[in-house]
Amino acid sequence: AEREWSTDIGGFHTKGFHRDYSVLSVISVARFCVVLGVARMVHRNTLPGAALAAAAVLAGCGYSTGLGAFRAERADTVAVPAFKNRTVPLRRDIETPLTRAVHDELTSGAAPMTVVAGDADVTLRGEILKVEESSLVEEFRTDVVQSLRVRVTVRVEAVNRDGSRIFNRQFVEAGDTALAGGGTRQDALDRAYRRLAADISRALTADWRGP
Numbered sequence: 001a002e003r004e005w006s007t008d009i010g011g012f013h014t015k016g017f018h019r020d021y022s023v024l025s026v027i028s029v030a031r032f033c034v035v036l037g038v039a040r041m042v043h044r045n046t047l048p049g050a051a052l053a054a055a056a057v058l059a060g061c062g063y064s065t066g067l068g069a070f071r072a073e074r075a076d077t078v079a080v081p082a083f084k085n086r087t088v089p090l091r092r093d094i095e096t097p098l099t100r101a102v103h104d105e106l107t108s109g110a111a112p113m114t115v116v117a118g119d120a121d122v123t124l125r126g127e128i129l130k131v132e133e134s135s136l137v138e139e140f141r142t143d144v145v146q147s148l149r150v151r152v153t154v155r156v157e158a159v160n161r162d163g164s165r166i167f168n169r170q171f172v173e174a175g176d177t178a179l180a181g182g183g184t185r186q187d188a189l190d191r192a193y194r195r196l197a198a199d200i201s202r203a204l205t206a207d208w209r210g211p
Contacts, residue, residue, distance in 0.1 A: 075113070075120070075121035075122040075160075076114060076121050077113075077114045077115075077116045077120040077121045077122070078106055078113045078114065078115050078116070078120055078121070078122045078123070078124065078204075079115070079116055079117065079118060079119070079120035079122070079123040079124070080099060080102050080103050080106065080115055080123075080124050080126075081099075081123070081124075081125060082095055082096065082099045083095040083098050083099045083102075083126040083127060083128055083154065084126070084127045084128070085127075085128050086127045086128060086129050087128055087129070087130060087131055091128075091131045094128055094131060094152075094189065095128060097189070097190065097193055098126075098128060098152075098154070098193045098196065098197075099126070101190070101193035101194055101196070101197040102124065102126070102196070102197045102200055102201075103115050104197065105194070105197035105198055105200070105201045106197075106201055106204075109197075109198065109201050110201070110202075110205075111201065111205045119161075120161070121160065121161050122158055122159070122160060122161070122166065122204070123158070123159050123161075124156055124157070124158050124200065124204070125156070125157045125158075125159070126154055126155065126156040126157075126200075127154060127155045127156075128152065128153075128154050129153045129154060129155055129170070130151075130152070130153040131150065131151070131152050131153075131189075132150070132151040132152075132153075133148060133149070133150050133151075133185070134148075134149050134151070135147070135148060135149075136148065136149050136176060145179055146178065146179060146180040147176060147177070147178050147179060147180070148176065148177050148179055148183075148185060148188055149174050149175070149176045149188065150174060150175050150176075150177075150185065150188040150189050150192055151172065151173075151174040151192070152172070152173060152174070152175075152189070152192040152193070152196060153170065153171070153172045154170070154171050154172075154196060155168070155169070155170045155171075156168075156169065156171060156200055156203075158203075158204055166204070167203060167204075169203065171196050171199045171200060171203075173192045173195035173196045173199060174188075174191075174192055174195075175187070175188040175189060175190065175191025175192035175193075175194075175195065176188055176191065177191070
């Protein structure tokens, strides 16, 4: 059997029908009370609280609100403008090889992507912040450096076409070379660039695929 009922909740007068035998009526009334609370929040311009309450109601009804952590969609194209050189003192001729390494990793790495110039689904903007050198092995008698390590620090921002940010983070990698064996400083830099490129690619695809 059903009977009519009425009540005042949150300054709103409402009425309806109540089924005595159904437990679902209790749940329905509870949800209805929350909805009225949301309406009251909106009436008072407390929109954040209203949004959270609405999310709770929708979740209880089996709906997804999409209020979780942002997750980027899989992109078809990626743009990689030349990295900016912010090193102090200025280290010349480092931005082009690093940009090329990132480009190569994105196109032929573990998760190949289409890299384009100009407009793209995702754009990677990078800055080279520091390039540091340290000797790993020195000849005891002559102090001649036998092995060299180069450490490169960059910051990369990935943004969607609409300007929303996927990530903005710092990456640090190092490359070693044996000068005594014919290695050069550029060899160490190239190793660091390749490792940085792989890190950046993994970060981008991880945001696409989720944890």
